[in-house]
Amino acid sequence: MGVIQILERRLVAKQARPSPDGLTDGLAGALRKEIAKVVEAEVAKALTGHQAALRAAQPLRPVHSPSPDLERRLRALERRAAPPLKAPEVSIQRDGAGLARAIVINGQRLLIQRDASGLMTRWVPDDGSHRLPSYGPAPINRR
Structure with a gap:
């Protein structure tokens, strides 16, 4: 009812x-x-x-302010934040004939290796650990 x-x-x-x-x-x-x-x-x-x-x-639940532990964790995350990304600084170095000889990216110099016909084959770091071939044919290691 x-x-x-x-x-x-x-x-x-x-x-x-x-x-x-x-x-x-x-x-x-x-x-x-x-x-x-x-x-x-x-x-x-x-x-x-x-x-x-x-x-x-x-x-x-806290009413007026967040807990100190939460504040500490947020501050730690802010400190770990990565710096903002910026565009790389690039410059090209050319030889006397106007061909690109090296490229510098953010201060690291990379040399250009070319094959016998003058085409670019690869980039190598300019630290002395490599050997740039001459503009002639690459040496062949035969035993």
């Missing part, structure tokens, strides 16, 4: 019987008042329960 039905029965018992057309104005007003009381009581009960749950949950 619903709340409205219970209230209707109470009101009918207290006041005059309703007319066959429906509830009288006085009975309808009293019914609205009773419904409002019941709804207010239910809302107050629910609100009290929500407030108690909120009070119980508040100690679980």
